[in-house]
Amino acid sequence: MSGSGPPNGGVSVETVLALLDLASTGMPDEHDAVAELLSAEQLDAAAAAQVGQRVRELQGAVARLHRRGQELSALFSSARELAALHDVDELVSGLVRRAHDLAGTDVTYLSEFDERTRELRVRSTAGVIAPAFRRLRVPPHTGLAGKVAETRAPQWTSHYAQLRDVPHAESIDSAVQAEGLVSILGVPMVAGGHVLGVLFAANRSEHAFSPEEVALLSAFADIVAVVLQTARLLSQARDAADETQHAYAELAQHVAAMERAGQVHEELTAAVLRGGGATDVARTLGDALERPVLIVDEHHALVAASDGSAAVVDSDPVRSALAESRRSGRCTLLDPPVDGCSAAVAVLAGDLVLGGLLIGDGAVELGAVELRTIERAAQITALLTLKQDAVRYAEDRVRGELLNDVLSPDVRRHSDLAARLRARRVRPEDLRTVVVVAVAPEHRRAALRAAHALASASGLSGEVEGVVTLVLPGADPREAAALVRDRVRAGAGTDEVLAVAARPADTLGELSARFAAVRDCSRVLAALGVGSAAADADEYAPYTSMFAGDPTAALPFVDRVLGPVLRWDADRGTDLLTTLRHFVDCNASPVRAARRMEVHTNTVLQRIERITSLLGESWREPEPFFRVSVAVRLEGLRRRLRAEP
Incomplete structure (x- = not known):
């Protein structure tokens, strides 16, 4: 039949095949190729128009099927990526970009619901120009986004500036205006009965969104909702696993600490029963804590050391820590450690201070159980000290009775x-x-x-x-x-x-x-x-x-006899007492006193004259001179002994 027209006014096979090729492309007939093909056939105008309309309908149907295939392919690809779910942020951004490409809108963006602030904040965008838009946050019950979240249904507008049935916010309107958006479509992302966010598609011109566009964006919103929900569940699962692991680790540490504490208590009890001393306590506690332990008495003198060391940590921070422990009755930590000392606890028996335990640096962390173990070791030390004191007291009492009998x-x-x-x-x-x-x-x-x-x-x-x-x-x-x-x-x-x-x-x-x-x-x-x-x-x-x-009469005696001379020296910085002592030692001879002092005799006489004015004319008579001699020697004795180291 090629090259010949059909009989009875029909259409040739070549024309039919050409029309079918045009319909199968799914492309719009921009050059009216259908009319050109039909014009060569012997058809009346009505028949040609009917055939042309049917071909164009076929073109639209094929175009929709082609577009649907692309959408399904994109959704299947997204589903495969969802199954992998390696990087949530990357996957969400990819879904937004894919929705942007298929929707063919100017801008596509995703706003995620913030459970803490109850706001919708932009998380991912495609086609956005204004930087401020990427930081947009929509308060609750505000704007088109708020309406989508509340109704849990798609919402759109062909002209955002004319939208009147939702509350507006200046910050949102400014961001929309800066981006130049006019028509906006928003669909909810719902999972597990909760709104996780809103997926938007927007144009910078007026546009009436078709049901196909709404359905396509909703499909992507569902996938993104699954991604976000899965990510949250995985995060919760990881957190729960981490908490479980942490709790298990803490339990294991606690069990180990309890076992260590039990062993320490058992060994300390055995030390008490066998008559052990502070050295046993220091060594047992030091081995358990893997830290050096020093035990000091109430004057901070070393009593025992876990490693046999003779060094004592003695500083103001350590003494302050022991004082704090005495007040609280608890072990006091030094933070930071001082000279290798990390903790201190006082050894007490009621209000009686018997000493302290000093704990050095080491591998075992000082947790609650370790601190209680140290405190119990301090109690054991107090019991041992009291026991030893009791034994010593009994021995001392016997020896004291002997001493009293001897003396x-x-x-x-x-x-x-x-x-x-x-x-x-x-x-x-x-x-x-x-x-x-x-x-x-x-x-x-x-x-x-x-x-x-x-x-x-x-x-x-x-x-x-x-x-x-x-x-x-x-x-x-x-x-x-x-x-x-x-x-x-x-x-x-x-x-x-x-x-x-x-x-x-x-x-x-x-x-x-x-x-x-x-x-x-x-x-x-x-x-x-x-x-x-x-x-x-x-x-x-x-x-x-x-x-x-009457020993208490000695000092008043000196003051009564020599008081004027002592006060004269104190007030004027002189030393008449030395001259008087040499005068007494030389049997009241000014010449011998001057020779001993290596000064001129007149100097001694002048000083004796001053002493006479202070003590009275009779002080050189036998009885007063004896008293002066005794008082001078007592005062010299007092000064010499007080000056000794």
Whole structure:
């Protein structure tokens, strides 16, 4: 049939095939090719118009099918990407771009619902020009977005400026105007009964959105909703898994800490039962915490160390931490650590402070269980200290009774004394030098402990007539007094220690008189204001005998006799007392005094004249001169002892 027209006014095969080719392209007939083909056929105008209309309808149907295929392909691709769900932000941005390409609008953007502020904030855009638009936030119940979220249905407008049935906000209108948007379509993203956001397609010109455009955007909105919901569920699952793992780790740490604490308590209890001491506590706690542990007494002197170290952490922050622990009754952390010390806890027995535990740096973290373990170790230390003190007290009481009997003037208490001393492993021949110690009441307990440590090997110590007293092997009195003073200073943590010793006794029977001498001497020296010294009682025997009955009268005596001279020197910066002392020592000879002082005799005479004006004309007569001599020597004694280190 090629090249020949059909009979009876029909259409040729070539024309039919050409018309079918035009219809299958789905492209609009811009050059009226259908009319050109039909004009060559023998058809009337009505038939040609009918055929042309039918061909154009076929073109539209094919175009819609082609577009639908692209949409389905895009949706299937999006579904495959959703199945992977690697990067949520990248996937959401890709979906927005794909919707933008298929919708053919000028702008496409996604606003996500912010659960904290209840706002819709722009998360992803395609085709946006104005930077401010990407930061757009829509308050609740505002604008077209608010209406979409509330109705959960697609909403659109052909001219946003003429939209009157929604509340407007100046910030939103300004952003829309800056972007030049006119027609806007918004569809909700709903998942699990919750609105997750709104997907928008917009043009910069008026446009009536077709049902196909609404359906296409809604399909993409559903996919994005699935993406966001899945991402949230995965995030919640990851958070739950992380919380579970964290809880498991904490539980494991807690169980390990409890096991460690149980082991520490068991070992400390065993240490108490077997009669252990502070060293056992320090070593056990140090091994459990994998940290060095030091135990100090109430004066911060080292008692025990877990590693055998002799170093002591002694600083203001550490002392402050121990003071805070005493107030709170809890372990105090040092943040940051000071000199390697991370924690401190006071060792207490009621209101009695027995010392403290210092915890160094280490691998084991100091959590709640570890802190309670340290506090319990401090309690065990207090129990051990009290137990040891009780044993020591019982021993001291026995030895103290022996000491009192040794120093008693009652000879009836001396019967079988040598045998009783040997029963306590004390050799009677070693008890020769008596030393008494005067300290402030708050340091007496520590002074007794230091005295006991010093005398435990070959002597006796204790309290006699309220005074810390020791009886030691024979030694030079001043050396013995200096030894006791230094040991008590170190043990009691105070420099104010007065130690007085007597010359060694030849027999046990002489110790009573020696004790009376050193006791009276210490009282006189204390009354003179001498708080720290090491003295030989024999050097001050004349003054002790004068004031033993009333030691408090010694200082008033000096003031009464020498007061005018002392005040003259203090007010004018002179030193008449030195001249007076040399004058007394030289038997009232101005010449000898001048020679000793290496000054001219007239200088001494002038000073003596000034002293006479202060003390009165009769001070050089025998009785007043004796009193002046005693007072001068007492004042010199007081000044010398107070100047000693």
